[in-house]
Amino acid sequence: MTKRRTRKLIISIISIILVSFFYFITSYINPEENNIQERKTIPVTKGETLEVSFIDVGQADSILIENEGHYMLVDAGNNEDGEKLVTYFKEQNINTFDYVVGTHPHEDHIGGLDDIINNFKINNFYMPDVITTTLTFEEVLDALENNNVNLTIPKENDSFSLGEANIEVLHVGDESESDLNNTSIILKVTYQNISFLLTGDAESKIINELDSSDLKTTVLKLGHHGSITSTNETILEKTSPQVAIISAGVNNQYGHPHQEVLNLLQQNNIKTYRTDQDGTIIVTTDGVNLDVKTIKTDTNG
Numbered sequence: 402m403t404k405r406r407t408r409k410l411i412i413s414i415i416s417i418i419l420v421s422f423f424y425f426i427t428s429y430i431n432p433e434e435n436n437i438q439e440r441k442t443i444p445v446t447k448g449e450t451l452e453v454s455f456i457d458v459g460q461a462d463s464i465l466i467e468n469e470g471h472y473m474l475v476d477a478g479n480n481e482d483g484e485k486l487v488t489y490f491k492e493q494n495i496n497t498f499d500y501v502v503g504t505h506p507h508e509d510h511i512g513g514l515d516d517i518i519n520n521f522k523i524n525n526f527y528m529p530d531v532i533t534t535t536l537t538f539e540e541v542l543d544a545l546e547n548n549n550v551n552l553t554i555p556k557e558n559d560s561f562s563l564g565e566a567n568i569e570v571l572h573v574g575d576e577s578e579s580d581l582n583n584t585s586i587i588l589k590v591t592y593q594n595i596s597f598l599l600t601g602d603a604e605s606k607i608i609n610e611l612d613s614s615d616l617k618t619t620v621l622k623l624g625h626h627g628s629i630t631s632t633n634e635t636i637l638e639k640t641s642p643q644v645a646i647i648s649a650g651v652n653n654q655y656g657h658p659h660q661e662v663l664n665l666l667q668q669n670n671i672k673t674y675r676t677d678q679d680g681t682i683i684v685t686t687d688g689v690n691l692d693v694k695t696i697k698t699d700t701n702g
């Protein structure tokens with residue numbers, strides 16, 4: 402080998418080493434890019450998580466929230482969903498609910514609550530300050546009385562904890578509302594950096610009036626089964642969710658979720674899950690990352 406060739410070879414080797422070193426350093430000092438990739442792959446560890454399940458109850462709502470073995474139920478579907486929910490919760494060895502909320506006294510929200518009250522220990526039971534004359538509503542009141550469960554009317558800005566999670570009451574309507582949907586108890590569930598905004602069937606004018614710092618959320622349960630009366634551009638801007646959840650029945654008579662709402666969600670790049678298409682939607686979080694699992698059943702409708 403000539404001296405010249407040897408020098409050339411040495412320069413090539415040094416160049417390769419320098420280039421590799423440069424790549425190593427830039428990937429190291431660019432943690433933002435690395436983090437995003439890591440975030441997708443870090444599994445959420447069971448045991449230190451908040452789990453929020455949007456249960457597939459067809460054209461209705463039922464949301465189970467769990468943290469550190471404490472359970473909260475927001476709504477219980479229609480009348481015929483009661484027994485199904487009781488079985489589902491018993492399969493998970495749930496005996497006690499720290500909190501049960503009937504967001505507003507429409508059948509598709511409080512229908513199954515009597516079965517829940519008759520089958521589980523309930524430490525706190527919340528509904529808004531409004532009465533209706535329906536049989537469904539009377540069944541709920543009877544079940545409360547028979548099981549010695551007190552009905553509490555929460556106040557706006559009340560907050561309480563479920564394990565390490567914080568629950569805040571953002572809105573409670575009363576008899577002055579002409580539309581029962583607008584009496585909906587609106588809740589915000591916060592677990593470290595992650596939050597869930599549960600809007601019941603409240604219309605956009607009610608949601609819009611809420612404090613904008615309260616509205617910002619990671620996961621938004623769209624109001625009124627994805628109806629245009631509850632979701633508009635302003636609300637999506639104010640809430641800026643990463644994930645949207647729609648609880649609706651397959652081919653329901655109301656046309657929920659409305660196409661305009663689906664278009665808005667798509668335009669805003671919001672990942673959307675629907676019980677009518679995905680079945681039960683289970684969102685698990687460790688306070689930083691989100692895992693979404695869906696379980697399709699044939700019970701929607």
Ligand SMILES: [Zn+2]
Nearest residue numbers: 507509602625
């Ligand atoms: Zn409803």
